[in-house]
Amino acid sequence: METGTPLLENEPLAFGEEDEPKGKLKHPLVTLFHLVFRVSALLAYELCGFFSNGFIGSFIVIVILLSMDFWTIKNITGRLMVGLRWWNYIDDEGQSHWVFEARKGRVSQTEVRVFWASLVAFPIIWSILFLIALFSFNLKWAMVVLIALTLSGSNLYGYVRCKLGKSDSITQSIKNMANGIVQRQMMSNVTNMFTRAPPSTNPSNTV
Numbered sequence: 001m002e003t004g005t006p007l008l009e010n011e012p013l014a015f016g017e018e019d020e021p022k023g024k025l026k027h028p029l030v031t032l033f034h035l036v037f038r039v040s041a042l043l044a045y046e047l048c049g050f051f052s053n054g055f056i057g058s059f060i061v062i063v064i065l066l067s068m069d070f071w072t073i074k075n076i077t078g079r080l081m082v083g084l085r086w087w088n089y090i091d092d093e094g095q096s097h098w099v100f101e102a103r104k105g106r107v108s109q110t111e112v113r114v115f116w117a118s119l120v121a122f123p124i125i126w127s128i129l130f131l132i133a134l135f136s137f138n139l140k141w142a143m144v145v146l147i148a149l150t151l152s153g154s155n156l157y158g159y160v161r162c163k164l165g166k167s168d169s170i171t172q173s174i175k176n177m178a179n180g181i182v183q184r185q186m187m188s189n190v191t192n193m194f195t196r197a198p199p200s201t202n203p204s205n206t207v
Helices: 028-051 055-081 109-135 139-164 169-195
Strands: 084-090 096-102
Touching (some): 028 055, 028 139, 055 084, 055 139, 096 139, 109 139
């Protein structure tokens, strides 16, 4: 699927830019709900065996919590905690378009850190749990973890792209970094050619 050009109302906020006093939560209730659904889904996955032996009931509870987590982060907490919002739609020609919005305003540095830390940490945790379930041949639980990984990974992917502003930013940054390293190495080699002292020639003792 093709990806449309992102639409930005403003440049995304930099970390710590226009922040509130350190340690102050501007939206404590929103911050709580940013964590409560994903933590609940993880706990439900880990502890469901202690409360029920039925897979279907546990599956429904976990998926509901994951869906609530996905919707809350995508539509509420991202907009209020870091001033970012994203969505994706399919046009009449079947092409996929990403739309990004960012607003400038005062944000809490603590909320920004909580937002991004949890956004990155939980896909990593679900990835580890997926490998554990896969190597344990628990395919039905691996399917549950895969759903969790897909939903949490989608939010991470969307907000990272929203933060960067365009899809090729990561690739372009890596290319620029690589080009800079190559150029510095070439300049260093050229400089060494002109500054290197000529090798000293000792007189040969020939008889």
